[in-house]
Amino acid sequence: MTAVLPDPAGSRAVLVGVSRYRRMDGLGSVRHNLEALRGLLVDAGRWGLPDGNCVVLPEPESTREVLDVLHEQAVQATDTLLFYFAGHGLIDVRDEQELYLALGSADQERPKRDSIPYKWVRDEFLDATRARRKIVILDCCYSGRALGQWMGAEGAVPDGLDIFGTCTLTATARTRMALAPSGQRYTAFTGELIAALQEGIPQGPELLDLDTLFRHVDRRLHARGWPRPQRGALDNGGMVALARNVAHARPAAGQPQSPPAAPPAQEQAQMQAQAPLDGTCPICGAALDAPGRRDPQAGRYDAPPSFLLEVGARDHSGEFAWRVTAPGTSLPPAVSVRPAFVESEVEYTYRLCADGHIFPHTPSSGRHRIDRWNMTAVVGIVAGGKTYLLVRMLNQHLTDTENIFPRADARPLQRFQLSPLEHHSLTRRYEEYTQTLREGRPISPTSAEDNRPARLLQELLPDALDAIREVIRRTVVDGARRAERWGLGRRQPYVIRTGSAGVQTWNGFDNLPGELFAAGGHESDVLRGYDTLIWAIDPAVAADALDPLLKDGADDVLDGSLRPGTTAAVGSALVRSERRRTEHDIGSSLTLAAGGADVLVAITKCDLIHAALRRSSNLEDLGRRGSVRRGVAAYLATAGSRNAQLSDHLLAGRPGYEQRVYQVADGLLAHYSRDDAFWGLIEEGLRDVVDVPGLRIDVDSIGEHLDRSEDEPDALLIRDLVLSAVGCGIAFGLGHETTIMSLLRGGRRVQLFPCSALGTVPAARSAGSGLAEMFRLEPLEPGARFPEAADRSAALTQLLLAALRRARS
Numbered sequence: 016m017t018a019v020l021p022d023p024a025g026s027r028a029v030l031v032g033v034s035r036y037r038r039m040d041g042l043g044s045v046r047h048n049l050e051a052l053r054g055l056l057v058d059a060g061r062w063g064l065p066d067g068n069c070v071v072l073p074e075p076e077s078t079r080e081v082l083d084v085l086h087e088q089a090v091q092a093t094d095t096l097l098f099y100f101a102g103h104g105l106i107d108v109r110d111e112q113e114l115y116l117a118l119g120s121a122d123q124e125r126p127k128r129d130s131i132p133y134k135w136v137r138d139e140f141l142d143a144t145r146a147r148r149k150i151v152i153l154d155c156c157y158s159g160r161a162l163g164q165w166m167g168a169e170g171a172v173p174d175g176l177d178i179f180g181t182c183t184l185t186a187t188a189r190t191r192m193a194l195a196p197s198g199q200r201y202t203a204f205t206g207e208l209i210a211a212l213q214e215g216i217p218q219g220p221e222l223l224d225l226d227t228l229f230r231h232v233d234r235r236l237h238a239r240g241w242p243r244p245q246r247g248a249l250d251n252g253g254m255v256a257l258a259r260n261v262a263h264a265r266p267a268a269g270q271p272q273s274p275p276a277a278p279p280a281q282e283q284a285q286m287q288a289q290a291p292l293d294g295t296c297p298i299c300g301a302a303l304d305a306p307g308r309r310d311p312q313a314g315r316y317d318a319p320p321s322f323l324l325e326v327g328a329r330d331h332s333g334e335f336a337w338r339v340t341a342p343g344t345s346l347p348p349a350v351s352v353r354p355a356f357v358e359s360e361v362e363y364t365y366r367l368c369a370d371g372h373i374f375p376h377t378p379s380s381g382r383h384r385i386d387r388w389n390m391t392a393v394v395g396i397v398a399g400g401k402t403y404l405l406v407r408m409l410n411q412h413l414t415d416t417e418n419i420f421p422r423a424d425a426r427p428l429q430r431f432q433l434s435p436l437e438h439h440s441l442t443r444r445y446e447e448y449t450q451t452l453r454e455g456r457p458i459s460p461t462s463a464e465d466n467r468p469a470r471l472l473q474e475l476l477p478d479a480l481d482a483i484r485e486v487i488r489r490t491v492v493d494g495a496r497r498a499e500r501w502g503l504g505r506r507q508p509y510v511i512r513t514g515s516a517g518v519q520t521w522n523g524f525d526n527l528p529g530e531l532f533a534a535g536g537h538e539s540d541v542l543r544g545y546d547t548l549i550w551a552i553d554p555a556v557a558a559d560a561l562d563p564l565l566k567d568g569a570d571d572v573l574d575g576s577l578r579p580g581t582t583a584a585v586g587s588a589l590v591r592s593e594r595r596r597t598e599h600d601i602g603s604s605l606t607l608a609a610g611g612a613d614v615l616v617a618i619t620k621c622d623l624i625h626a627a628l629r630r631s632s633n634l635e636d637l638g639r640r641g642s643v644r645r646g647v648a649a650y651l652a653t654a655g656s657r658n659a660q661l662s663d664h665l666l667a668g669r670p671g672y673e674q675r676v677y678q679v680a681d682g683l684l685a686h687y688s689r690d691d692a693f694w695g696l697i698e699e700g701l702r703d704v705v706d707v708p709g710l711r712i713d714v715d716s717i718g719e720h721l722d723r724s725e726d727e728p729d730a731l732l733i734r735d736l737v738l739s740a741v742g743c744g745i746a747f748g749l750g751h752e753t754t755i756m757s758l759l760r761g762g763r764r765v766q767l768f769p770c771s772a773l774g775t776v777p778a779a780r781s782a783g784s785g786l787a788e789m790f791r792l793e794p795l796e797p798g799a800r801f802p803e804a805a806d807r808s809a810a811l812t813q814l815l816l817a818a819l820r821r822a823r824s
Contacts, residue, residue, distance in 0.1 A: 018222040018255070019254065020062065027097070027146075028096075028097040029088050030069065031100045031102075033073075034102070036117070037119060042195050044206075049071050075118060076118070078118065093146065094146065094148065097151075100116050100152075101205060103123075104153070133160070133161050148181070156191070161183055162247035180252045181248065182255060186202070186205075186242065188243070189245075191242050212228075216231050218358050222260065226254065240512075297545065299368065302318070303368045322340065323339070323341075324373075325356075326365070327362055328360060330354040334353070335475065336355060338358075363435070365434075371503075373436050373437075393551065395553065399552075399598070399619060402444065403458060403772035409815070414427055417718030428816075428822070435475060436471060436475060440510075452800075455792045513823075547818050547820075548612050549616075549814070550617065556598060576623060605754070613765075613766075613820065617767075618749070618767065621810075633684075634744065637748030644677070646747025646748065647680040647740045647743060650739055654736055679707050686705045686706075697770055700812070735813060768810045769810060772808075775799040775801065777795065
């Protein structure tokens with residue numbers, strides 16, 4: 016069935032907009048919505064409605080005024096009747112189904128007063144028996160409620176008949192607010208609809224039917240992280256067109272309907288101009304923009320090419336349409352057959368490096384724009400808690416929920432929805448974390464995680480993977496072997512997308528397995544390619560440091576903090592010794608490989624230290640005598656030497672800088688050796704006051720810290736300083752004094768984050784015996800529970816903020 020542009024003479028449109036409200040915020044952009052939309056509908060090059068057939072009602076005074084005009088136009092419509100409303104949408108908590116279209120005098124507390132119940136609009140459409148096609152477009156909050164109120168009688172449609180019925184487009188789902196972005200000429204939803212009608216849809220169909228418009232607007236809004244529209248249709252109503260596509264180029268007779276592929280040289284030049292990360296994969300170093308050198312004798316390339324992968328929406332069976340191109344080669348693109356690939360319906364475009372690592376690619380049309388790239392490597396020993404740390408950290412929200420009166424000029428860091436291939440890896444880790452909470456099943460080791468690129472494609476796009484391997488077999492030297500190995504090297508990073516001040520950033524987190532370092536391969540060359548390095552330190556392996564702090568019962572407390580089942584054969588002493596040696600090797604590698612990267616030291620499993628403090632221990636009991644105090648002072652001195660304002664604050668007008676630094680260090684240690692203050696700092700994020708002779712240190716709550724970080728994303732704020740100073744003391748106590756001092760003196764940005772991913776000390780419980788023996792994790796303390804992945808953890812929130820610093824700057 017093909018799209019149909021309704022007869023303008025037999026069609027009517029009623030456009031209603033309310034921008035001025037007495038009891039609610041005004042919506043100035045609605046006025047512009049009406050002006051632009053009317054101009055497009057009457058444009059002879061698009062739909063061409065006669066002026067008298069398009070009635071605009073700005074600021075109607077009453078329900079009757081709107082319904083009378085709608086009734087009058089419905090009676091005259093013999094082809095298509097269109098109704099558009101932009102303004103506030105209201106709901107009544109006593110009626111979960113109804114939607115109210117608010118007029119200027121409407122009251123949010125009394126939604127039925129001076130509002131139009133949507134069912135009255137529906138009734139007018141039901142009475143319009145002469146109109147063959149009926150269209151409703153609602154740009155208001157909760158507008159998705161209209162989708163449940165069908166506008167046509169149910170019944171079977173005879174096969175083979177072109178019967179066009181009704182279609183409803185709404186700005187939001189039934190429970191979501193619509194958006195009128197500050198400083199924008201139009202509201203979010205109508206603005207994208209207007210842009211599609213004004214500019215057309217490149218490579219789209221000749222007629223812009225409602226289904227095509229919906230998909231296009233949905234993709235655009237989704238890419239910006241704005242509320243997604245909804246659609247409902249009966250009797251092929253989505254095939255009704257609103258306008259001709261002004262971007263549609265009609266091919267000459269005898270020419271192919273789709274544009275020919277770009278010549279290899281031109282295509283390769285375009286690819287290089289748009290390729291992310293300077294054309295080199297930051298994970299494996301392979302090319303992102305071209306095939307390898309061509310062997311003139313063999314007629315093949317010496318390395319696999321990079322690929323362009325275009326993916327459409329899922330069909331009813333859950334399958335994706337796709338197209339794979341190998342720019343720079345002479346091979347034609349490979350496309351899916353079922354579902355069929357349609358170029359105008361591409362939702363996501365990816366760039367695959369020569370070894371398969373997947374990155375978003377921003378085509379020239381500007382969909383899913385990426386302005387900045389931010390890569391982070393996460394390193395640590397086997398079973399050091401990296402994966403639990405990452406799952407919790409990447410689930411932290413960056414909104415100040417403490418402040419119910421947000422600032423009008425707030426610029427929070429926004430998070431955007433991921434594409435299917437980006438979302439898949441992290442989702443599996445979230446599911447494993449949930450199994451820890453519900454069943455006590457530990458997360459599998461990083462080395463056992465199979466999120467290599469080929470495995471992701473095998474699960475989501477298996478035919479596309481086959482097509483890629485076929486290209487490699489046909490064009491690369493030793494193609495058969497290299498095709499089978501393609502995409503099975505380093506793992507795919509976890510991803511979050513963020514936006515700040517109009518700049519959108521792709522943030523990748525590469526979780527490097529501890530076995531990589533235990534085997535002696537420090538990967539220092541690869542580490543130099545990252546913007547940020549997170550080093551996870553595991554207190555559980557620091558036997559000489561932690562055991563005296565825990566005193567009696569250390570083995571019982573540590574049991575669940577080492578990977579369950581690893582100590583049965585060789586004993587915990589040997590396991591801890593080997594891991595501690597590897598941890599020191601990793602630290603040495605970081606001092607050589609960090610380059611200009613930020614270094615963030617995450618001291619995991621600080622629930623162990625919290626448990627020790629609850630047993631009346633003191634932070635200074637950790638490690639060698641005086642090491643913790645020296646570590647706190649070292650961080651304060653380094654921070655003070657780089658920040659004159661902070662230095663003045665620490666000195667507080669007193670002579671003797673060194674003496675003053677140690678005085679502040681002693682005050683912090685005395686205060687945070689209290690278990691409640693320590694936990695309030697790293698986990699609960701409470702506001703606190705630390706008293707030092709002659710100085711009062713006001714430590715912000717995590718909510719206040721988030722607010723301050725919006726204005727000063729690059730600054731070391733007071734909560735950062737205190738957390739890092741305490742963390743530096745703990746790191747010194749755990750035996751990492753040499754590495755931390757080297758990092759601090761290297762001129763890098765170094766921060767430390769004592770944290771706890773599981774929120775309480777875990778215990779390993781054995782079930783079964785022999786080969787059938789299984790281990791479960793459960794809180795050691797009776798009545799305690801492990802946190803949900805998204806539960807607030809102050810230190811993990813600060814760690815995420817620091818990892819996203821370059822995305823916020």
